[in-house]
Amino acid sequence: MNAVDATDREAQADNGVAASLLTIILDTNPHAWALLGDTLPLSKIVANLLVFINAHLAINNANKVAVVASHTQKAQWLYPSPHITDSQTNGHDVAMTDTAPGPPEDPNKYRPFAQIEHTLTTNLRNLISSTDPTDLINSPSTMTAGALTMALAHISKTALSTPTTTGGTTFNPSTGTSAFTTTDQTTSAPQGLTSRILIVSVSGDLSSQYIPMMNAIFAAQRLRCPIDILKLAGDTVFLQQAADATGGIYLNLSPGPASAPDPSSDTGSKSAGILQYLLSAFLPDPTARQHLYLPGQTTAVDFRAACFCHRRIVDIGFVCSICLSIFCEPLGEEGACLTCGTELGVGEYGKKPVVVRRKKKKRLPGEMGREGTPASGAGTPAYSG
Template sequence: MDAVDVSEHYEVTTAEETPSLLSIILDTNPRAWAALDNRLPLSKAIANILVFVNAHLAFSNVNQVAIIAAHVNRAVWLYPAPPQRAAFKDASGDVDMDDAPPTGPPPTSANKYPQFAQIESTVLSSVQSLMNETTQDDLAETTTQLSGALTLALCHINKASQALSSTTASLADSAQPNSTAPPPLKGRILVVSVSDSAPSQYIPTMNAVFAAAHAQVAIDTLALAGEPTFLQQACFNTDGAFLAASNPQGLLTYLMFGLVADTEARKSLITPTHDKVDFRAACFCHGKVVDTGFVCSICLSIFCELPENAECLTCGTRLAVGNYGSKPAVVPRKKKKKKRVVNGSGREVTGSATGTPRP
């Protein structure tokens, strides 16, 4: 029995949790929130979203979160806050370092987890700064910069994934040969929308959606108001969840019960689904959402009407429209042989001169 030794036959595997990065895009269109103010003010919506963020971070210590505001004229980071640039030298030659940390200690509370308190203070200050910087000229613009926010979220997920891959590779080199590397980062994007999809945002939004589908990043959408047509297509193409809130006051309920699970946990759950998806596209010539149109076979550009000289406005390819506009060919129908009623019964006429005798 001493010759039998199985102590070296155990396979060593890692039991580390897979980090989950949740990127939340908050639609901060002032006009849309003004129309929704009597049912759900923006301040209350942010408070509910912060509770949802705390629940996501409480699932695991390795979970991460990022919050981006899709404003009318730009996309702004709410958390983590971007570092401020240093000011230029003044007449005296002194440089005011605006990006230096504050001298006093950060605000803390004995009844709140420090990370939760930091996220809350950063998000509230960033939103307040964004609203203070919004001018009357900005309010004249009604288009929400959703594509820019999606691009920022995808870049942040890619950067975090690359940082995790480099750390994992260094740990795998120093680990035992039989150990397995931890799985990659689970990234997903949650869009809280309150406005309609702008036709001018169709092309950049679809480019971001295709990039997310290629990177296996799911895009979830919670529509509190409006008709986000393009976001329905984004959720369908990336295997995400789309929820249209019939009662915006139940924002936290929709978030906690329908969108709290990550992409890995959804494999064991019944996720909310949407039966109808609006697959309409916006034309490249006028930016109108169309049901039918002309599509270039080379660059796949869509036009609501035939361009001048039948040339694509994007790549210049001449469109082969065939016999478009001509009347369809009418094929004459074959005349059927009429039946004649003989002795009260309908039958075909035969060559017999006399009818069938009856008893």
């Protein structure tokens, strides 16, 4: 038929809208959700995320989605479900499946949407029910760095296994880019899989995960994968840096310390618009964002770091000139770096400055006196008794 109608069907079949992979990291820290109370329950966030996921899948039938739970002591997949067998647990990758268990039959619901909803809610329910109260006492924080690492690994594997919209496109995992040559031997823009990560965070400080968080941020930057942040509560410095470094969107819906002293008052007023924030700010993929004015906070990024000795967030610290480790205070008398062992010299830091006493100027004859009268040049007469 190509010779009859003078069309190149093979080239047209490869040209289409590029598929998009959306990976959502949901913070399921029970401590943080308990502080929010009834104003913003976890069930409401999950319901809004399901609508957001359905909208993402409805835009393009080639779009994909993955959901990771960032819990107190581990990060676990919510969708797709990991199918673990005896032969896959000895140092090999875990196969991901989304076929079982099946959702209940509902003729009024689109089956792919029902499959995602059933799998996600079932795995989330099992995760919460299997949480031991002793784990909450020992680890009150959330494993955001581990969940981000799992998401990046899944994105890299999916990009390698997903065919692109042009037959000659190849994905380079070392640089995170794609390249192809057209039929007329000219280069064109890559049309491979576009990916992004959305972190829904409610926890506070993550200073104990500074090093793995920075490594994950640099890996996402290398893969050209933007990290979007929806901050519902708490204040996390490193998530703001992640959005700024990767070109993502950072929306902070948590109440400010001065405007709303009660953490649940301001958050409750914004909880009704969570779905609106998701659809208007985070639904466009990286390709569509090139033609849009993106919302979020683009200024006043907090670039503070955490020290390597006490995991404190510091404004001014001591940096090792060899390994660039940061310390919040001098390293004692030896002055050896805790990371590489290099002896560091802080010079005369902490030494009190030497204060030179100002010399008293001698008064010369003829200068003005204290009362403004000229000083007399005559001597004091001697007393004669």
